[in-house]
Amino acid sequence: MAIYANYAATSPSLSDHTLKELYAYLGGTHLNAGRNFEGIDTGKIALRARRAVADLLGIGDPLRVIFTSGATAALNMAIHGLAGQGDHVLATSIEHNASARPLQALYKNGVIDLEWLQCEPDGSLDPAKVRRAIRENTRLLVMSHASNVLGTILPVTDCFRIARESGVFTVLDMAQTAGVLPWTMGEYCDVAVFAGHKGLGALAGTGGMAVSERACSRMRPWIAGGTGSISDSLDMPDFLPDKFEAGTQNTAGILSLASSVEEILRTGVKNIRDRERSLTARFITGALNIKNVTLYGTLDPDRCTAVVSVIVRGYNAAEASRHLFEKYGIITRSGLHCSPLAHKTAGTFPHGTVRFSFGYRTTDAEIDIILEALSAM
Numbered sequence: 096m097a098i099y100a101n102y103a104a105t106s107p108s109l110s111d112h113t114l115k116e117l118y119a120y121l122g123g124t125h126l127n128a129g130r131n132f133e134g135i136d137t138g139k140i141a142l143r144a145r146r147a148v149a150d151l152l153g154i155g156d157p158l159r160v161i162f163t164s165g166a167t168a169a170l171n172m173a174i175h176g177l178a179g180q181g182d183h184v185l186a187t188s189i190e191h192n193a194s195a196r197p198l199q200a201l202y203k204n205g206v207i208d209l210e211w212l213q214c215e216p217d218g219s220l221d222p223a224k225v226r227r228a229i230r231e232n233t234r235l236l237v238m239s240h241a242s243n244v245l246g247t248i249l250p251v252t253d254c255f256r257i258a259r260e261s262g263v264f265t266v267l268d269m270a271q272t273a274g275v276l277p278w279t280m281g282e283y284c285d286v287a288v289f290a291g292h293k294g295l296g297a298l299a300g301t302g303g304m305a306v307s308e309r310a311c312s313r314m315r316p317w318i319a320g321g322t323g324s325i326s327d328s329l330d331m332p333d334f335l336p337d338k339f340e341a342g343t344q345n346t347a348g349i350l351s352l353a354s355s356v357e358e359i360l361r362t363g364v365k366n367i368r369d370r371e372r373s374l375t376a377r378f379i380t381g382a383l384n385i386k387n388v389t390l391y392g393t394l395d396p397d398r399c400t401a402v403v404s405v406i407v408r409g410y411n412a413a414e415a416s417r418h419l420f421e422k423y424g425i426i427t428r429s430g431l432h433c434s435p436l437a438h439k440t441a442g443t444f445p446h447g448t449v450r451f452s453f454g455y456r457t458t459d460a461e462i463d464i465i466l467e468a469l470s471a472m
Contacts, residue, residue: 097424098461103243103271103402103452104428106296113296113354120350137346144353145336151356151364152287152305153279159311161339162349165302166270166290167193172339173266173286173304174198174237176314182234183208185225185263187249189218189242189437194268198237208232214440217393218247225254229261236265240272244437244450245392246375246402248276255283264310270302271400274356275371275455277364285310291348294367294454296355301348304339311335318342367455371401374453374462378403381466388469391441391448401457404441404448407472412447415472419449423468427451 099107109117120140145157154160163169174197178184184207186198202209210228214220225236236258241248255265259282266286272278274294280287284307291301306314316331320341325332332338359367376396382388387408393399407415416429430447431438438444451465 097420097426098464099426100451100453100457100461100465101426101428102454102457103293103400103432103450105292105299106294106454109298109351110296110355110358112358113351116354117298117347117351120347137344140346140350140353141344144349144356147353147356147360148289148303148305150360151274152289153281154305158335159307160303160305161336162301162303162344162352164300164345165292166268166288167302169286169288169302169304170194170237170266170268171197172317173288173306173310173314174201174235175317177264177266177286177310178207178235180206181208181232182206183210183230183232184235184237185210185212185228185233185258186237187212187220187239188214188440189245189247189249189434190237190239191243191268191270191437192433192435193270194237194239194266195434195436211436214247214249216441217391218242218245218249218437218440219393219398220249220254222250222253222257225257229258229263233261233263236263237268238266239268239270240276240278241400241402242392242434242437243271243402244404244432244434244448245441246271246399246404246452247393248272248398248400252281252283259283264313271402274359274364275367275400277368280305280307286314291352291355295352295359297352298345298348300345301352306335306339311338314339316341362455370455371453371457372396374457374459375399375401375403377459377462378451378453378465381462382469385466385470387472391443401453402450403452404443404450405469406443406448407469410472412449415449418472419465419468423464425465425468 273289291297412429
């Protein structure tokens with residue numbers, strides 16, 4: 096039986112409860128919210144999901160939760176909606192391509208002045224670098240909550256507080272942390288982006304963002320189209336969530352998100368975090384004693400998610416990952432993990448690493464089997 100150690104990419108399966116709800120929905124009427132009488136139930140599904148995500152992120156108004164096809168779409172919407180001509184924009188040197196590429200495109204097209212805040216090789220960042228980098232025309236700070244390569248958790252609250260003091264808007268990429276790391280949006284974060292298919296345990300093709308009132312007033316819609324509201328106007332509505340939700344929604348995906356986030360709330364994010372921290376500590380402690388394995392990141396379970404990248408001496412990353420799967424049935428991910436910036440920061444570019452990432456359902460026995468496999472390589 097395979098051992099799944101690729102939770103940073105996607106959750107391996109939906110829960111039985113979520114599957115049951117999806118079967119019931121797909122076997123009945125599944126129409127558009129706001130477009131027909133029968134579709135009113137789909138609107139209730141969306142509101143249910145908004146409320147669950149709002150509870151997870153500590154947001155008072157669930158209408159500030161916006162659904163998209165995933166974190167990539169939400170990051171593009173936030174970046175294009177908040178960054179304007181001549182703006183100075185800050186981002187970190189461990190960003191995923193989901194934010195790095197739209198930022199780079201705006202820079203290459205002469206729209207923004209882009210500055211990368213250099214993290215340490217272990218992925219950590221001194222908040223003072225944010226303060227030193229802010230200029231008179233700095234308008235936006237984009238940060239990952241945690242690296243998808245190194246697992247390192249960034250001091251986003253301190254960094255965002257500094258940014259807010261200068262009136263800078265803030266965008267947080269929570270693709271690696273939503274549902275697994277206790278965190279609430281608070282007063283310093285303007286846009287918090289989440290992916291449904293990772294720590295939130297929902298279907299792929301789901302995700303979105305939570306927006307502050309401040310961001311909503313400035314942020315321009317990036318996608319325009321039908322909303323089922325004020326259809327007599329050629330302008331997008333100026334109220335939430337319609338302002339940022341054009342077109343037909345992925346209601347089945349949103350239902351999976353509602354169900355899975357509600358389960359997370361019942362389990363408790365702190366309990367999930369404690370379990371994943373224990374698994375990470377077990378892996379790091381064991382792997383540090385294997386001579387042919389080099390680990391990257393902080394190597395401190397209190398400062399990282401359940402993500403650890405390694406290099407196995409005598410193997411390139413792809414060979415090591417293939418060997419682990421073919422001989423031991425261990426599923427990892429190798430290469431650059433859509434984050435060349437993080438690998439350049441860590442010194443593992445261009446060949447990349449083998450990434451192990453664990454979840455709430457990973458067992459201690461599976462960690463031990465992984466360590467035994469690494470020891471035998």
